[in-house]
Amino acid sequence: MIGIVVVSHGRLGQVLLETAAEIVGPLPTSVAVSVAVARSQSVEDIGQDIRRAVAAVDQPDGVLILADAFGGTAANIASELVLNQKVDVVTGCNLPMLLKLKSALVETSDLTTLARCLKDYAQRNVVVASDILRGDAKHA
């Protein structure tokens, strides 16, 4: 099993987890938690919060951090954990990614496989609806 930490600006991560739980069923807090980054927090504080969350869901197969925005503070700080822990980071976390998460966690216990699977799924679910209606393969 892989542990999941959703880190975001403000309460976004928590709300995404709650919303996904309503749709596909909840993940236990021993598996998935969220970390909210406040505007007032120092980089050190945020780092501590994220490390604490990672420790709370730590699993032999590792921990996957889902961060809300690439280049954002949460993602920047989370990325530093990749260097010395069994941790990977996927950025651009969205609701489709979290909807996929529950079944994907059952299908794989490999951290990199899970990370790439969620990334692909999340990207595939960002579409312009009218491009699909037009059958525009290039854009859809």
Place this chain on the structure above:
Amino acid sequence: MPEPPPPGLPSPFFRVDARLVHSAVTNAWIPHLQAKRLVVASERFMHNPLRRALAAHSIPEDVKLFFVREDDATSLGTLLASGEATLVLFETLAAVSRAVEAGVDIGALNLGHVPAGPHRTPICPAVHLAPSDFVLIDRLKARGVSIDVRTLPDDGTLDLWPLAPSSSAESSEEGAAAIESGGFLPPPADVPVSSGSARVGEPEMPRRVESSVTVVNERGLHLRVAHMLAQLVSRFRSSVLLGRDGRFVNAKSLLGLTTLGAARGVKLSVIAEGVDASKAVAEIERFFSSDFEVSA
């Protein structure tokens, strides 16, 4: 041929941001400033290959990214001489001070992100200043650096020092200078002195009005109230000083007001000078006697 900065936008734009390259910088400030160069003046960041790589990947493609030590005035000077619209980021006020000490010419400084911590006063949700920061700000101001507290481009500037000559045409140069140099009462001005509240039908001519008020609120002149008071006083053209035990601060300055440490029962002197001095003093008296209620 480098593209010159768009007219009306400051360049280089110097900013203190503890988070350095993050979403607010890449998605708000760079587009706002139409910056073509991002200079990260942080020795710590320079030596962090991961953060450098993340930063390089997260900024717009047409923006060039540079890393430099904050006290490397030579490299900074060369980078800033490019003529392109440039955003310069420092991690802390201390880093800015090191840059200025080293000879970097900074005319205006944006305070965008200074985290909360023990003994830090919140100025806005993302800016919290420690007593040591106030000292650094005073030193920077003494070197002619103007300070703009603003987290995002569309936020209003939190003008902590409206008595500076550039922002208040009515304040006397003398008064401003006295406050800059330590917050003490300026010498008596050469205008008529009256005391107490405004009288109806008072002519609009420069005058000096003195009064005193007492803090009745049980939490004292706390931050939110100080903010309300500074806003209230800022509506008047007169310069207004609030003082305690002979030490006066600019009443339009949130920062100044918070340093008064005015707890419940403390008596404060008020001195206003300018064309609407009487009205300003009357409003302040009403604000204090109403236990800090703002009139519509």
